[in-house]
Amino acid sequence: MSGKKPGNPFQINILETASDMGEVENLQRLVWPGNETDIVPSHFLVAAVSNGGVVIGAYETGGFESSFLDEDIGNEGLQTKHGNLVGFVFGFPGLYSTPDGPRLKHHSHMLGVHPNFRDRGLGFTLKRAQWQMVRHQGVDLITWTYDPLQSRNANLNIAGLGAVCDTYIREAYGEMRDGLNEGLPSDRFNVNWWINTQRVERRLSKKARRKLDLAHFLAAEIEILNPSQIGSRGLPRPAALNTLSRKIIERNASMLLLEIPADLSAIKSGDPALALEWRLHIRECCEVLFRNGYLVTDFIYLSGTSARSFYVLSQGMTTL
Ligand SMILES: CC(C)(COP(=O)(O)OP(=O)(O)OC[C@H]1O[C@@H](n2cnc3c(N)ncnc32)[C@H](O)[C@@H]1OP(=O)(O)O)[C@@H](O)C(=O)NCCC(=O)NCCS
Numbered sequence: 430m431s432g433k434k435p436g437n438p439f440q441i442n443i444l445e446t447a448s449d450m451g452e453v454e455n456l457q458r459l460v461w462p463g464n465e466t467d468i469v470p471s472h473f474l475v476a477a478v479s480n481g482g483v484v485i486g487a488y489e490t491g492g493f494e495s496s497f498l499d500e501d502i503g504n505e506g507l508q509t510k511h512g513n514l515v516g517f518v519f520g521f522p523g524l525y526s527t528p529d530g531p532r533l534k535h536h537s538h539m540l541g542v543h544p545n546f547r548d549r550g551l552g553f554t555l556k557r558a559q560w561q562m563v564r565h566q567g568v569d570l571i572t573w574t575y576d577p578l579q580s581r582n583a584n585l586n587i588a589g590l591g592a593v594c595d596t597y598i599r600e601a602y603g604e605m606r607d608g609l610n611e612g613l614p615s616d617r618f619n620v621n622w623w624i625n626t627q628r629v630e631r632r633l634s635k636k637a638r639r640k641l642d643l644a645h646f647l648a649a650e651i652e653i654l655n656p657s658q659i660g661s662r663g664l665p666r667p668a669a670l671n672t673l674s675r676k677i678i679e680r681n682a683s684m685l686l687l688e689i690p691a692d693l694s695a696i697k698s699g700d701p702a703l704a705l706e707w708r709l710h711i712r713e714c715c716e717v718l719f720r721n722g723y724l725v726t727d728f729i730y731l732s733g734t735s736a737r738s739f740y741v742l743s744q745g746m747t748t749l
Pocket of ligand 1: 460538539540541542543546547548549550551552553554574575576579580581582584585589609691692730738
């Protein structure tokens with residue numbers, strides 16, 4: 430394939446060899462530091478890609494991007510790699526249940542971007558490349574799990590990519606010992622990314638979507654289920670899931686907002702007990718909401734010094 434475009438210093442490649450996977454191992458050590466047993470080893474990554482799995486890497490190239498993402502996937506889409514691996518996504522085929530029996534899906538197990546290269550759209554670009562590859566395999570659904578308290582991940586997964594969620598898993602992976610996850614129960618959202626829907630195609634199109642603004646929701650009288658309050662150390666505290674909140678759920682509002690901390694790592698390092706309080710609070714809220722037919726459909730992030738983050742939940746969505 431000919432194309433390299435000037436202006437973007439990253440190149441996207443499909444990874445296949447043991448040496449490629451060695452680089453992925455090293456990047457995992459940076460993204461999830463501190464525990465060697467939590468690294469997915471190179472031999473397993475090679476085995477996965479030999480059997481329908483997909484590993485895609487983002488390389489820093491110094492000024493050029495691959496045109497890979499603009500065209501249908503095929504072997505001609507691969508570029509010669511060079512530069513440093515600064516991001517990767519890894520997933521493998523799996524099954525999900527339907528009334529007509531099991532169906533094929535892709536389960537995306539890891540997405541990681543080097544800490545120095547975050548917030549430049551690499552996570553989005555890697556997921557977009559995964560979307561193309563998996564569509565090429567004829568599969569409709571990609572699933573993955575993520576920590577519902579991680580605001581950046583929520584923004585990317587829900588607002589950016591158009592994944593939806595109605596499944597909360599307590600302690601999904603047991604005790605996790607890496608630097609990013611240690612200290613809190615490993616609760617996760619399990620998200621569905623229906624990759625052939627208009628909703629997802631629109632989110633992935635090059636036309637930027639208008640950002641959702643909290644003011645619009647409040648003007649439409651959509652309530653915040655759990656507005657946070659700033660506590661003694663300047664960190665946000667979760668509201669109790671009080672009688673008012675329960676009433677809102679019982680009243681079957683068609684839409685609700687659920688607040689999460691905008692910066693979990695600041696809370697984890699400043700007040701670990703508060704981080705646990707948030708974990709248990711969001712666990713309780715989500716379990717009640719999902720039991721009552723709500724689906725996470727969008728996400729609002731207000732950046733700035735008093736950053737705030739909110740999931741948008743919709744009741745009774747049958748089509749997306
Ligand atoms: C999650 C991760 C892969 C995202 O990578 P990334 O390259 O930073 O992602 P992107 O830049 O494409 O998207 C991040 C978005 O979140 C926004 N963002 C930044 N900080 C945020 C915050 N505190 N809250 C909400 N959104 C935030 C960014 O502005 C960007 O949005 P935009 O593109 O609309 O501007 C990366 O942060 C990472 O490696 N995290 C650690 C590992 C991890 O959690 N992996 C996922 C689970 S396996």
